[in-house]
Structures are given as structure tokens and as C-alpha cells.
Amino acid sequence: MDGMLALYIFMLAAFTGYEVISRVPVILHTPLMSGSNFVHGVVLVGGMIALGQAETPLEQAIGFVAVLLGAANAAGGYVVTERMLAMFKAKEKK
Amino acid sequence: MDGMLALYIFMLAAFTGYEVISRVPVILHTPLMSGSNFVHGVVLVGGMIALGQAETPLEQAIGFVAVLLGAANAAGGYVVTERMLAMFKAKEKK
Amino acid sequence: MAIKWLIDASYFVAAILFILGLKGMSSPVSARKGIVWAGVGMVLATVVTFLTPGMNNFALMVIAIALGGAVAWISGKKVAMTDMPQMVAIYNGMGGGAAAAIAAVEFARGEMHGTVVTLLATLGALIGAVSFSGSVVAWAKLQGVMKKAFRLPAQNAVNIVLALVTVAVGGAIVIAPTVDPLLVVAFFVLALVLGTVITLPIGGADMPVVISLFNAFTGLAVGFEGFVMGIPALIIAGIVVGAAGTLLTQLMAKAMNRPISNILFVPMAAAGGGEAVEGEQKEVGAMDAAAMMRYASKVIIVPGYGMAVAGAQHKVWEMTELLEEAGVEVVFAIHPVAGRMPGHMNVLLAEAGVPYDKIFDLEEINGDFAQADVALVIGANDVVNPSARTDKSSPIYGMPILNADLAQNVIVVKRGKGTGYSGIENALFYKDNTRLLYGSAQQAIGEVIQHVKALSV
Amino acid sequence: MAIKWLIDASYFVAAILFILGLKGMSSPVSARKGIVWAGVGMVLATVVTFLTPGMNNFALMVIAIALGGAVAWISGKKVAMTDMPQMVAIYNGMGGGAAAAIAAVEFARGEMHGTVVTLLATLGALIGAVSFSGSVVAWAKLQGVMKKAFRLPAQNAVNIVLALVTVAVGGAIVIAPTVDPLLVVAFFVLALVLGTVITLPIGGADMPVVISLFNAFTGLAVGFEGFVMGIPALIIAGIVVGAAGTLLTQLMAKAMNRPISNILFVPMAAAGGGEAVEGEQKEVGAMDAAAMMRYASKVIIVPGYGMAVAGAQHKVWEMTELLEEAGVEVVFAIHPVAGRMPGHMNVLLAEAGVPYDKIFDLEEINGDFAQADVALVIGANDVVNPSARTDKSSPIYGMPILNADLAQNVIVVKRGKGTGYSGIENALFYKDNTRLLYGSAQQAIGEVIQHVKALSV
Amino acid sequence: MPLVIGVTKELIPGERRVALVPDVAKKYQGLGAALQLQSGAGETAYYRDEDFGVAEFASEPLTVLKKADVVLQVQPLGLEALAQLKPGTVLVGLQQPWSSRERVDVLMQKRITCFALELLPRISRAQSMDVLSSQAAVSGYECALIAADHSPKFFPMLTYAAGTIRPAKVLVIGAGVAGLQAIATAKRLGAMVSGYDVRPETREQIESLGAKFVDTGVSAAGAGGYARELTEDERRQQAEKLGKAIAECDALITTAAIPGKKAPVIVSADMVARMKPGSVVVDMAAETGGNVAGTVAGEKTWIGEVLIIGPTHIPSRMPVHASEMYAKNLFNFISPFIKDGALALDWEDEVLSGACLTHAGELRHAGVKAALGL
Amino acid sequence: MPLVIGVTKELIPGERRVALVPDVAKKYQGLGAALQLQSGAGETAYYRDEDFGVAEFASEPLTVLKKADVVLQVQPLGLEALAQLKPGTVLVGLQQPWSSRERVDVLMQKRITCFALELLPRISRAQSMDVLSSQAAVSGYECALIAADHSPKFFPMLTYAAGTIRPAKVLVIGAGVAGLQAIATAKRLGAMVSGYDVRPETREQIESLGAKFVDTGVSAAGAGGYARELTEDERRQQAEKLGKAIAECDALITTAAIPGKKAPVIVSADMVARMKPGSVVVDMAAETGGNVAGTVAGEKTWIGEVLIIGPTHIPSRMPVHASEMYAKNLFNFISPFIKDGALALDWEDEVLSGACLTHAGELRHAGVKAALGL
Numbered sequence A, B: 001m002d003g004m005l006a007l008y009i010f011m012l013a014a015f016t017g018y019e020v021i022s023r024v025p026v027i028l029h030t031p032l033m034s035g036s037n038f039v040h041g042v043v044l045v046g047g048m049i050a051l052g053q054a055e056t057p058l059e060q061a062i063g064f065v066a067v068l069l070g071a072a073n074a075a076g077g078y079v080v081t082e083r084m085l086a087m088f089k090a091k092e093k094k
Numbered sequence C, D: 001m002a003i004k005w006l007i008d009a010s011y012f013v014a015a016i017l018f019i020l021g022l023k024g025m026s027s028p029v030s031a032r033k034g035i036v037w038a039g040v041g042m043v044l045a046t047v048v049t050f051l052t053p054g055m056n057n058f059a060l061m062v063i064a065i066a067l068g069g070a071v072a073w074i075s076g077k078k079v080a081m082t083d084m085p086q087m088v089a090i091y092n093g094m095g096g097g098a099a100a101a102i103a104a105v106e107f108a109r110g111e112m113h114g115t116v117v118t119l120l121a122t123l124g125a126l127i128g129a130v131s132f133s134g135s136v137v138a139w140a141k142l143q144g145v146m147k148k149a150f151r152l153p154a155q156n157a158v159n160i161v162l163a164l165v166t167v168a169v170g171g172a173i174v175i176a177p178t179v180d181p182l183l184v185v186a187f188f189v190l191a192l193v194l195g196t197v198i199t200l201p202i203g204g205a206d207m208p209v210v211i212s213l214f215n216a217f218t219g220l221a222v223g224f225e226g227f228v229m230g231i232p233a234l235i236i237a238g239i240v241v242g243a244a245g246t247l248l249t250q251l252m253a254k255a256m257n258r259p260i261s262n263i264l265f266v267p268m269a270a271a272g273g274g275e276a277v278e279g280e281q282k283e284v285g286a287m288d289a290a291a292m293m294r295y296a297s298k299v300i301i302v303p304g305y306g307m308a309v310a311g312a313q314h315k316v317w318e319m320t321e322l323l324e325e326a327g328v329e330v331v332f333a334i335h336p337v338a339g340r341m342p343g344h345m346n347v348l349l350a351e352a353g354v355p356y357d358k359i360f361d362l363e364e365i366n367g368d369f370a371q372a373d374v375a376l377v378i379g380a381n382d383v384v385n386p387s388a389r390t391d392k393s394s395p396i397y398g399m400p401i402l403n404a405d406l407a408q409n410v411i412v413v414k415r416g417k418g419t420g421y422s423g424i425e426n427a428l429f430y431k432d433n434t435r436l437l438y439g440s441a442q443q444a445i446g447e448v449i450q451h452v453k454a455l456s457v
Numbered sequence E, F: 001m002p003l004v005i006g007v008t009k010e011l012i013p014g015e016r017r018v019a020l021v022p023d024v025a026k027k028y029q030g031l032g033a034a035l036q037l038q039s040g041a042g043e044t045a046y047y048r049d050e051d052f053g054v055a056e057f058a059s060e061p062l063t064v065l066k067k068a069d070v071v072l073q074v075q076p077l078g079l080e081a082l083a084q085l086k087p088g089t090v091l092v093g094l095q096q097p098w099s100s101r102e103r104v105d106v107l108m109q110k111r112i113t114c115f116a117l118e119l120l121p122r123i124s125r126a127q128s129m130d131v132l133s134s135q136a137a138v139s140g141y142e143c144a145l146i147a148a149d150h151s152p153k154f155f156p157m158l159t160y161a162a163g164t165i166r167p168a169k170v171l172v173i174g175a176g177v178a179g180l181q182a183i184a185t186a187k188r189l190g191a192m193v194s195g196y197d198v199r200p201e202t203r204e205q206i207e208s209l210g211a212k213f214v215d216t217g218v219s220a221a222g223a224g225g226y227a228r229e230l231t232e233d234e235r236r237q238q239a240e241k242l243g244k245a246i247a248e249c250d251a252l253i254t255t256a257a258i259p260g261k262k263a264p265v266i267v268s269a270d271m272v273a274r275m276k277p278g279s280v281v282v283d284m285a286a287e288t289g290g291n292v293a294g295t296v297a298g299e300k301t302w303i304g305e306v307l308i309i310g311p312t313h314i315p316s317r318m319p320v321h322a323s324e325m326y327a328k329n330l331f332n333f334i335s336p337f338i339k340d341g342a343l344a345l346d347w348e349d350e351v352l353s354g355a356c357l358t359h360a361g362e363l364r365h366a367g368v369k370a371a372l373g374l
């Protein structure tokens, strides 16, 4: 991957990350932390590919751990975030 | 350039562009239009490179036009924007 | 290698500066800083480009930059504030033209590698050329060079056919294994015509939106050419502007209450008469009303019966306090017969807690309007009707009025076209420097408050 | 090829969904939609990954996913609301661990190409491992598994030395032409220890900030591993989370009025006592106060002398109106001796225009507090002091009080630690369900208003 | 010789206002007019002779009247006083034009140019001369204070250590200038105020002051901002709906007058009887017969346990400001015609001619002519 | 036989309040007490006999006093009335304990258990029994109304067709319960209000009502929320600064009292002389001598062109609510000791014992003892 392009992607992704949450209310800090925690659960995909390419038992073992942890990150992150956000069920305007 | 990466850059740049101005007051619409007009004046750089690589007189002529127009875009865009924004000189709080 | 690295790094920094600059420009507080940042980025990018290895034609380059830059700089400095929109249009058109020219150079060199690149170059050329000719037309119309809106029979059909043909020719270029000069020339001509034809029928009131749209176009074109030439700074700057410009166009159209499609496709029907009728009631949004007052030195508020009907006195006072915190001088001008009983306004302002030393009567304040940046008329009508001064046939002739019309700007808050107690029209509402903020005073001032707050961070 | 295309496209879509999801989650209005979008992106990315050509170990993969996913899902469902923070910590740690593990697999395969890639892999491994062990410690402390804050002598020095050594070992790996397993193992061990040592001394009150920091770390680590493996979706998701997480960490630290450096480096000195003292005054920000009320069904406002001193009555009424527009039932509870003269509150509320039918006296309203979601106490003190009910030695013993303490949540607006007329402490301010909103009432309620508006778009 | 403007102490007992105040006196002098005052003319309104600037003072009112070219007054001059005027004198003030044929005869006979400010056309330009409005504002304010002061109850809501007192209910009937002012004042004091008027446009006006409108479904919009008289049927309907509102209120203020006519009786004895003990009624229309059955002008009467107050000379209760307003109104009316110390009446001016009762021996006002049967 | 609670019509002329109102009467009955009332007891406060529920009525006050176990009154009973009481009767109300040694002697002699609510300890719990506070609230409100009603000027600012009237300046001296209420009421009416008090903490309280504080640099913070007497020096300084504020105001309301003592004279004749013509002074302390030199209790006097009003029996001007408040205060004081129709006084209770003047033939209150020289 071209280093310069990677840098641009990095820069733009950082801007995007910063901007999309720049006006978050305090009350959402924890849910948002949890939500972004969920998003990086996509590491699961990396783990899967690593495991998929693993050949030695050591690689397989570590790969297995990677997938296991990644899946836990994704699944747990989702459930917890979802539960926290249930508090904000949009109230009907009377 | 890797097409997929280009797409990602495109996507991220679009997000960034959208987010950074998403809360602009109406009064700034025109200055901001002018300011973003200035920013794409960077086309000047493209023009310069095109002209720099031009060989035939035709290429040189078109390249010359490209640089000329690009420079006008950049210079004019800056001046006009600057003048419009001078209205917003930060007022001292009494 | 070191030079390559320096150039890359500079482009990178320039891209960041552009983004930060745009971000800055989206708030009145940081707008000036924003343009300066972007400017620094521009200078940086331009300067390092000279270092690019293997370039020729430096003399031409310098001449072109000096010429284009100087002319634009000087005309930009000289132009009257009121002519700004057309200047933006013409500079933008030049950017589009530049993008198209770059594509043309690439076509001329016949050096396009791969379908994707050709596709992008062609797209950029199309968009750039349309933006170029369209912007020139927009400029001509706003500048008064071209006087009348001009509409073909079956305008929309013509537009569509022309667009399809142009795209088809573009497609042919992309598909063709080698570059056919004839095709290219035809393509550019078509694109330029398309831009012209699209723009011709659009009325002056809608122009800013269209200019913004072309601005976004140019951004895209620049971005595409950036892909073609492999310069990420161009890509980023172009696409960011393209996205920002698109959003901005939407916002502007929304602020004018006209969907973009309307502007482009049914211009004469809905907005046609706009330019002809002189002295219209010009609307203003709460955000702009807020900005006008927030950046004023002196605001005079003229409350009337409408403020009483709306019960807006508390909001009005809250707004006043906010403006004063921001350093604006705000006072109240009470007309002797504002409202429906002697002291009507006094009762309400006292209820809201307005201190007495901010309240002035007609004789005390009438001399001050000329020095006021904004006169904010809230639900008052007869008491600021200039015809009382001159029109002997008017039922209110001879009544002294508050000289709100002498203020730099007048903002009138009212619900609609309702008249006052005397039932007559008010010329003040049609004056050049008057803007109407529609809505019940309570709610309208409430919105103004929100925006004043947003401006005072 | 088609499969490759499908996978790439899916990753692309997933990346967009992640960004949109985060964006959604930053506003209460769209937060739930946000997590769902992100969830869809996750499922999409995971499913198409199975299609990646040339992969093995599918059985292991499925088992790992099923196992990890199921355990996490169930524990996430079961955990008490109050234990959420530690759950976030532990899941986040797992993400960090996964990133580190991926790096480990790559090291094990010895397939690293080029310095940059090795550098990124190592960085990712370092950050991921620190985040892993640190998060586990954070979890343990919050869960009560690890009871006491634990501080090494010369903690900061130890931290720094350890960090330097780890980085040095990492550097050695990057520079070395081939992967040295010993070095790698040492590196991981060091990184894990580092995370543990950093986190151990941090007090419970500061934990959320630290967890957020580790969260940003994990994001970065994932992003770096994404580079290593060439999966843009990982890069984007990781870096976006890294950036968002960094900002969030700053915001959280700011909301707590503690610079991040303080939290990490001088935890015992400044915040040490935090956990020991029971019944602290817990602060709340205007935004959260606004959200608590905006999403409440019933709010009872208890004004007192402080509202009079601040002259906040107009703001209070404005807030009330906003809340009512949002569907919240709001009433006023006037204590017989609130203020400094009979009818003190009546005069002020009347001035602000509060209708009489929203004003209730002690006998009428005291039964309603138990049904109220929020009791908002504005500059009142003695009249809501529960010791009047029970503490015979108190100078206010025997005075009937408003049962604000029975409300679900209590928000108290006051300027600081000032006592009321009777000069005594108020146990209400230390209750579990009480939050203090510091500031002069005028300004504090003004801020609340702004946030209520932001929540009611 | 400059124009001489004469002002006496008011001759009617109980009248404490004066038609000229020092500030305005200076303005007349600025226009070149000379002042002829009775000494102590402003006394009852707390204006001192020495504050009037350069003026001639006489101790006898008749001396003043004899010398003046223009006489400013508040209450109509009696026949004896009129007899003292020079023929052709200009007389400006309230004249009760409908009340006395005899006085009109004398005015014509002596060829007095008499302006009755009751007749002032109610156009925008004339608002600054409108004494009815300015004095009504004073009256409305005063009547609300009288009601509050005489009520045995608090007007505002009041929570005190042993309980809560609910705010008093105040009803104001007639929402002209005075009625609106009464509403505003009672509202300021914290009462729950409702208002009632036969003119439908008053609903919005009443509500603009934060009060409630009592809707009876009867409308009596008349010409020129005045109300017309109601039919018998309308009265009945009005009475029924109003009765309920009256029975509920703690204080009632009535301000419904019809210019030149006896005030309509809107509140019957029966309605009063249904009021709560301790209620207070202030009948601002007492001087022209009263809106309430049982009102005695100038007295406090009890009907059962309801106190009915029929105040007279209400603006005189606030002589400082009432005089100031009155004097300015008069000045705005007459000063446009004083130039360089001379009077030049412009009969083309619709306000001037509209307010003219008699001039050059003629009765000029058609309405009064008709009313007096001339 | 149940406890008999007796209430008479107040015996002092001008007193229109009554110590029991129907709502409270029902509460006593709910506690098992029987009521013995003089018929028409509540008449002057618009309460009717039939509203008091089941009660025995006598036409003579003395009959009531003879039969009652507990007597509730507003004003202190005279010697004649005291003579009618059964020995051991409990007497609750205002007693003016410092004013008459003779009455105290009779109370001791007849072994009357007498509670003087002036002596009530000013602790939080006792606020709901504090008649001084509740009646002061009434007085403050009334005095502001009296001032507005008597002022020849508008209190609020008022822009009318011919000009603008600036708001009146009102100064309130003494910012206790009554003073604050006067400030609030004058503020409501739209006046520009300032307040003054020797206690420094009143600055914030005055400002909390939107009024200005007049700073003289003298503080007289005393114990228990009461003010102490000032030294001669302090008086001078106060006088000087105050003089200026007084000269500027259009209406002055004084409420400074020191319990059990003659009210301090704060406004000298000289200060009054410097006031503007048409100014109004309402001296709420008139009954205890007045804060203003020249006040005559119960009368309106003119000093030059300044009107000085010394109202007495102020709460009686608003008998309905003043009685309601008073009666509730009394009920809150005595009812905790009435159980199942019997009285059981708990002398451990600091409020009860603190408010006790005489019991079982003893003078219980140290302060009064000292003051009367016993």
C-alpha cells in the first residue's frame, strides 16, 4: 500500500472521526465510548484473515485467540451499547 | 493509483467536507462559497504540472491557459473571500 | 528523493490546511483565520510545485501565474462589495476552465493509462467545462452584461438532449483505444454549450445557488483531475470542496425555500417575475437577523402592539441581554401611541424586567436612528410608517413617527402581511434596507436568541 | 475477481456504515439508529470475510466466533446497568488483545514486508497489548475484584523506564532483518506489564476517562493492523475510532475538570481520596441536567432564595416552557418560607409570567415528589433539608420540608458550598441520587436551556 | 401686544388639576405668548407659582378671565365665569358640550371661539391632543389602586409560612383606554384579571396584557372607536354571561361609558347581590350615572356585604401627572396656531374645526347641535 | 367535657380581624374541641356565623370569655375582659407584653396561662406560628398601596401620546418582612424602588427583589433576626446618607420597628422639609411612635407640601386574609397540644415555653420581667 496514500487516508479518517463526534452531549459520553468500542470490534475481520492464513499450530492458536477476542469485542460492544442507548427511546411529543 | 484506495479517499474527503461545514450560519454562505472556490484554486498546481510536462505548442498553449485560469481562480478567490470576511472582524467584548 | 519527499509532505500539509481553513470559515468567529490558513496552504503547494523534477516551460508558467494572479487580485480588490457574487462566479469558472484545460493537455499528450483514468479525466473535463461556461454566463447576467433571462422553447428537453449527446461523445472518448482529436474538440464544445444553455434561463435571485452548484462542480472536476495526475492534494481539496459545496448549495436553496431542482428546471415559472417588481418585501432568516445584530454596534428596538399580542417581551429582553453581553449597545424606542393604551409597552417591558434607563421616548431617540446599525421593529407598524411624514392623504398623516427607516438596516418582525391599527400599507417594509422576519414575535425572537448564542461562543 | 470485488465493496460499505453509526451515536435523537447501522456494517464485514479466497481453519474460526461472541453477548445482556463501564473496559481490552494477537500471528509467520509495515505492526502490537492489560486492570478495579488503588514507589519513573524499554525492544524488532521470537515474546510481555502498571494506581473516579483512552488506543492498534493486512475497512474503522476516542477522552476529562495528564500521572495526590469518602457532592453538567429533564416525564421545580438572588425567574420559566413543549410535565413547588419574606417566590414567579395553576404549595405537592423523575432545586436549601424531619438537634427541626429527596433524581442548582439561612449543612446534597449543578442560577439555567433546545431538534 | 394666555385655579370643588404646568408654560412663552395666571393656580397639583417663569399673576380668577385672549381650563367654566370673558376669546378645554344648552347659548352670544376637546376627531394625528385618552389612563390606574386598597383581600398569590393565599380575581368591564390601564395595573399587582367589552377587537387587546377575555357573544362596535348603545336583547344575553363572571370575582371595575350619554347600567342589583361578601366594586362611570345599579357618585355604599365605590374627579387623585398630561394635550392642540405671539387659527385643519363647539356666534358641531335639538 | 375554645369579636375599635376563621374552626373541631363564639365575631372580616360549623354562639363577649377554656384573641384583652376569665384559662394572641404592668399583674393573679405571640422564639419550626411575620406581610403590602393611592403621581413609567412620565422613586426604610413586602409591591406597580435597613444582610434580600440598596455604612445586626438600637454616632452617619435618598424620592415607606421599644425616629423634620412637593410618606411604625418626625398615628398630616400618613390597625384594612393568616398561625401554635378534645401543654417544648408570658401565677418570660422591672 502506498505510504503517502495511507497517510492521506489516516489524516482524513482522523478528521472524520473528530468531526462526527465533535458536538456530543456529556450524557452520551459513555454510550459513545461503548459504541466506538464496538466499531473497532471489526478487528475480528483482521483476526479471521490472520487465522485463515495461519499454518503452524502456534499461528493457529494465536489466530484463534485473535478471533475469539475480536468476536467478544464486537458482540459485547454491541449489546452493551444497545442497552445503554435504549434509555434514549425517542419520546412521543404530546 | 489503487482504485479501491482512491474510493476510500474520495469517501473520506466527502465526509470531511460535509462535516466541517455542516453547521454554517446563513450569513456565511456566500463567504464560504467564495472560500471553497479559493480552495479548489489548487487546480493551479495541476495546471503547472501539466504545463511543465507539455511539449508541443498546442500542449503548451492549453497548459498556459490552465495555469492562467488556475492562478486567477486562486488569487481572485483569496482576495474576494478575504474582503468578505473582513466584516467579521472579532469585536472586543466590552 | 528528498525533493520528492519535500513535495509530498508539502502537499500533505497543504491538504490539511485547506480542510482546517474550510472548517474555520464555517464559523464567524474563526472565519478570517480560516481563509488565511487556506491561503498559506495554497502558497506552499504552488511554491513546491516548481521543484517538481523534470518540468519545463517555467517561463510560461511564471508569466501565466503573474498575469492570471495579478489581474484577478486587482479586480478582486477593486470590485464593489455588492458585486462580489459575480466575482466569485467568474473566479470559479476559471477554476473549472483550468480543470478542463488540464484534461485537454492530457488528451493532447495522449498519455492516458487505463479506462478508469480516462473516465475520470473525461468526467473532470465535462464538469469543468460546464462549470466554466455556466459561471461565465452567471457572471454576465449578474454584472448586467447580459440583461435578460433567456429561455429556449422546450428548455428542459433541450437541456436533457444536449447533456445526453455530450455524455455520449465523452463515452466514445473513454471507450476509444486512442484519442481522436475531433471527438475531443467536439466534446469540449458540447460541454461549453451545455453549461451556457443550462444557465441562461436562470433568474438573478436564484443565481447564488447556481454559482454554489458550479462551485461544487469545479471542486469535483479538480478532484478528478487530481486522480488523473496522481496529486493527492488536488484530490482532497477538490473532493472536500465538492462535498462542502454540495451541502452548501443545499443549505442555500433551503434558506431560500426553493428546492434545487426547481431552480434548475422551472426557473421562469416560479421565480421569473422576481427581478421586475421593484420594492419587494425581502425576507430574512432568524440566523441572519441574529448575525446582523450580533455584529452591530448599536441596535434600537421598536416594540409595538404585535409584541404585546405575542407576549414576546420576555424573549425580547433575553435577546437584548445576550446582545449586550456581546458588546452591542441596545436600547428601546417607545412611540407615544405604540400598543393600544397609553403605557402599553411600558407595562410589558417592566414585566420583562427591562431597566428604565434603556427605554427612550420618541423625542429622546429619534435623532439616534441614523447612527444605529439595526432598527429592530417588533410587531410595530403605524408608529414607524414613513407615510405619516409626507402623505397628506394618509389617515396617520401628521402623527410623529419613530425614524426607524433611517437606520442602516431595518428588521421587521411580523406574522405576515397584516396591517396595523390604521389599516394602511407601510412603505418601510418595502425599503431597500428593510428585511422581514416572519413569525409570531415570541417564536421569531426565540429563534434569533438561539442564533445569537451560537454566534457568541 | 467478482468475489474480490464483492468483498471490497462490502468492506467499503461497512466503513461508511461505521462512520454514519458513530455520527448517529453522537446525538441522543439518532443514537439508537447509529448503533444499529454500525451493527449492520459489522455483520456485513464479518460475513464477507468468510468468502476471502485462500483461507483455511474455518472450523476454528467459527468456534472462536461462536464462543467469544456468545459469552460476550450473554454477559453483556446480563450485566447490571451500573456495571456497564467495566464491561466496556473488558470488551475494549479484548479488541486490543485481538489487534496484538494479529500482529503476533504476522510475526509468527515472519511475513512482514518492509520497515514501514513492521513498524506499524509493532506499534499496533504495543498499543493493543497495553490497551488489553490496562483494560483488564480497569475492569478488575471497577468490578471490585481488585479492591485497592495500588501505587508503586516512584510510580511515574517506573512507568517511564518501562515504556522506554518496551519501545526499545520494539525498535529492535523493527530494525532486525528477521523476526527473533525471543524478542517478540519479551516485547509482548513488556507491553502487557506496562499496561498493568500504568493502570494500577488510577482511582475509580478517573476510570471512565482511562477506559476511553484505552478505547482510542485499541482503535489506533486496529487501524495499524489494518495497514499491515491491507484491509481499508480496518484502517478506517480503527483510525476513526482512534480520533473520535481521543476527542472523547478529552471531552470526558474536561467534563470532570481534570486534565488527562493529571489522571495518568498524579492520580493519588489529587484524586486519591475519592473512593474512600462516602456521600460526596456529585457534580453534573448543564448538558446532562438538560438531558435528564428533557427525557423525564415529570419535573418538579423547587425555587428558593438563591433563585431570587440570581434573578433567575425568567430563565426558569423559559426552561419550563421548553420542557413542556417537549412533553415534560413541569410544576413549581413553593415552600411556605422559601425566600426571605412571605410570598417572595410568588412575586418573582408572577413577574416571570408563570401561570398560577402551575404553582403548588407544600401540602398540595408533597405527595407528588415520589412520582417525579427529577426534582430541580434552584437556590433552595433549608426548605429541602431532610434533617428537619429527623434531627432534633437541628435548628430547623420540625419545620415541614418539601420532599425533594423522594424524587427519582435531584438536581440542585447553587453557586458553591454556601449554606442557607439557617447556616447548616444539607444531607440532600450528598445523597446518591442528587447531582449539583454549580453556578449562579441565572447562568446555570441559561446553559440548561441551550442544551434542552439542542435536544429538541 | 402678544397673545395673552389665561389660566385660573379650577373653580369646581374637588377638581385638583390645572390646565397649565410649568414645563408647558415655558413652551408657550417660547412661542411668544404672555401668561396671565391666577396666583396659586397650580397649588392643588403641587406646582408653585415661581416655577411658571415670567407670568403675570392675579389673585382673582375673574381678573384673569377678563384679560386673556386664550383661556385654558380643565372643567367647563360656569355661566358667571363665561360672562367675564372678552368677546372673541378662545376657550380651550373640556366643555361637556352635551350637558348644557344654556352655556352654549352664552358662548354663541359672546362670540366665544370654544374648543371642546371631547369633540376632538379620533384620528392618529390628534392622539397627542386627546385629553379623554390621557385622563382615562390616569383613571384606569387609579381605579385599580382604589379597588386593591379597599379589597379586604390580597390581590397577588402569596405563600406564607402557614399556607397559601390564592390570587384575587379582578374583572374589568369596558376595555377602552381606562379599562385596559386598570387591567394592566391589577395584573401588575398579581391579580387574576379578566376583561370584558362589547367591542370584539378588545379581546386581542385584553389578551395582549395577559388577561382573560369574558366572551358573551355580544358585539357593539361603533364608529370612530366609540361603542354604540346595545339593544335590549343583547343586554339580556350579555347580562347572563357576565353575571357569572361577576359572581366569581373579588373586585370589579367598570369603565364603560358612552360619550355624551348616560353610562349604560351593565351590572344589575341582582348581579351585585350574587357577589361574595367582602367584594369590592369600583364604578368609574359613576359621574355619568354608573355602570352598576346602586352606585352613588362620590360615595361608598354597601349593598349587603359588597362595597360599591363611585369615585368622582378621579384624575384629580393624581393631580401632578394628570395636569401634566392634560396641559401637554392642550398645548399640542393649540400651539400649531400660535406664531410669533399671535394666534392664527386655520379652519382648514380638520382637527381644529372638528373640535370647535362655537365660533363667531355659531354652534359649529353638528352632533351637538342635533343632541341639543338646535 | 371537651375543651372549649372561645373567640369574641375584637373589643378594640378599628380592629376588624378575628382570631378564628371557618376553615380553622373546622380543624379545631376535628381535634375534638368545642367552639364558643360571640355571634358576629367574624362579621368585620366578612366571615359569617353559619360558616363556622357547629359552634355555640353568645351575643355578649363576656359570656364567651366566662365559658372558654382557651381564649383566642387578636388584640390584648382589657382588664375588664380579663376579669371575666376563669382562673387557669389559656389565653393565646398578641399581648403587647411590655406595655402594661397592670395587665400582667391581673394575669398572674388569675393564674391565667397566657401566651404572647410577640415572644415566640424565631426559630425555623415556629415560622408557621409567627403572627408578627404574617401580619407584617399584610402591612407591607397595604402600606405600598396606601402610598401609591395617595401619591399625586404615577408609580410606573408611562409613555402616552404627548410625552413620557418617568417612574416614581419609592424608598422603603426597614427591610424586615413588611419592608420587603412593600418593596415587592411597589416594584410590581412599576416604581423605581430602593430599600434601606441597618442590617447588612438585607442588601442581598433587597436586591433579590430587583430593588436598589441604599448604603449608609451603618450596621445594626442584632440577635434572633431583630435589630439592635443604634448609637448616636451611627444615627448621624445614617441620617446624612439617608437624607439624600429621601430628598430624591416621591414616596417614602418606613417600617423600622424594634420590638418592645418605641420605634426609632429615622426621618427627621429637616429631612421631610427637603422632600419634593407632592411627596407621600407612609409611616408603618406610627403605632409605636413612628419612624418619621411629625407622624400622627391614625392621621394624615401635611408638613409643607408633603403628606405624612400614619396608618394604624393596618392589617385590619385587609381583614379577610389577615384573619385567615392569623388564625392559622394560632392554630399551628396551640393545636399540637390538643388531643382528643383535651389540652395537654408540653412545657419541654421550646416554642411553647418561650412564648409563655404568665403561667400558674408566675411571670415566665425573663425579657419582659426585666423590661417591666419585676
Ligand SMILES: NC(=O)c1ccc[n+]([C@@H]2O[C@H](COP(=O)([O-])OP(=O)(O)OC[C@H]3O[C@@H](n4cnc5c(N)ncnc54)[C@H](OP(=O)(O)O)[C@@H]3O)[C@@H](O)[C@H]2O)c1
Binding pocket: C303, C304, C305, C306, C307, C309, C310, C336, C337, C338, C339, C340, C341, C342, C343, C344, C378, C379, C380, C381, C382, C383, C384, C413, C414, C415, C416, C417, C418, C419, C420, C421, C422, C439, C440, C441, C442, E124, E127, E133
Ligand atoms: N397607544 C394608544 O393609546 C393607542 C390607542 C388606540 C389606538 N392606537 C393606535 O394603535 C397603533 C399602534 O401602533 P403599533 O405600531 O404599536 O401597532 P400596529 O400599527 O397596530 O401594528 C401591529 C403590527 O404587529 C403585527 N403583529 C400582530 N400580532 C403579532 C404577533 N403575534 N407577532 C408579531 N407581529 C404581530 C401586525 O402585523 P401581522 O398581522 O402581519 O403580524 C401589525 O403589523 C397606532 O396606529 C395608534 O394610533 C394607540
Ligand SMILES: NC(=O)c1ccc[n+]([C@@H]2O[C@H](COP(=O)([O-])OP(=O)(O)OC[C@H]3O[C@@H](n4cnc5c(N)ncnc54)[C@H](OP(=O)(O)O)[C@@H]3O)[C@@H](O)[C@H]2O)c1
Binding pocket: D303, D304, D305, D306, D307, D309, D310, D336, D337, D338, D339, D340, D341, D342, D343, D344, D378, D379, D380, D381, D382, D383, D384, D413, D414, D415, D416, D417, D418, D419, D420, D421, D422, D439, D440, D441, D442, F124, F127, F133
Ligand atoms: N420566607 C420567609 O418569610 C422567611 C423569612 C426569614 C427567613 N426565612 C428563612 O429563609 C430560608 C429559606 O430557604 P430557601 O431554601 O429558600 O433558601 P436558603 O436556605 O437560604 O438557601 C439559599 C441557597 O441558594 C444558594 N444561592 C444563593 N445565591 C445563589 C445564586 N445566585 N444562584 C444559585 N444559588 C444561589 C445558596 O447556596 P450557594 O451560596 O452555594 O449558592 C443557598 O444554598 C429558610 O430557612 C427560612 O426559614 C424565610
Ligand SMILES: NC(=O)c1ccc[n+]([C@@H]2O[C@H](COP(=O)([O-])OP(=O)(O)OC[C@H]3O[C@@H](n4cnc5c(N)ncnc54)[C@H](O)[C@@H]3O)[C@@H](O)[C@H]2O)c1
Binding pocket: C340, C341, E122, E123, E124, E125, E126, E127, E130, E132, E133, E136, E173, E174, E175, E176, E177, E178, E179, E196, E197, E198, E199, E202, E224, E225, E226, E227, E230, E255, E256, E257, E258, E259, E264, E266
Ligand atoms: N385612533 C385614535 O386616535 C384613538 C384615540 C383614542 C382612543 N381610541 C380608541 O377608542 C376606543 C374607545 O376608547 P375610550 O377609552 O375613549 O372608550 P370609552 O370611554 O368611550 O368607553 C369605554 C369602553 O367601554 C366599552 N363599552 C361601552 N358600552 C359597553 C357595554 N354595554 N358593555 C361593555 N363595554 C361597553 C366601550 O367599548 C369602550 O371600550 C379604544 O379602543 C381606544 O383605543 C383611538
Ligand SMILES: NC(=O)c1ccc[n+]([C@@H]2O[C@H](COP(=O)([O-])OP(=O)(O)OC[C@H]3O[C@@H](n4cnc5c(N)ncnc54)[C@H](O)[C@@H]3O)[C@@H](O)[C@H]2O)c1
Binding pocket: D340, D341, F122, F123, F124, F125, F126, F127, F130, F132, F133, F136, F173, F174, F175, F176, F177, F178, F179, F196, F197, F198, F199, F202, F224, F225, F226, F227, F230, F255, F256, F257, F258, F259, F264, F266
Ligand atoms: N428565622 C425565622 O424563623 C424568622 C421568622 C420571622 C422573621 N425573621 C427575620 O427576622 C428579621 C426581622 O423581621 P421583622 O420584619 O420582624 O423586623 P422588625 O419588624 O423587627 O423590624 C423591621 C426592620 O427594620 C429594621 N430597622 C430597625 N431599626 C432600623 C433603623 N434605625 N434604620 C433602618 N432600619 C431599621 C430592622 O433591621 C428590620 O429589618 C427579618 O430578616 C426576617 O426575615 C426570621
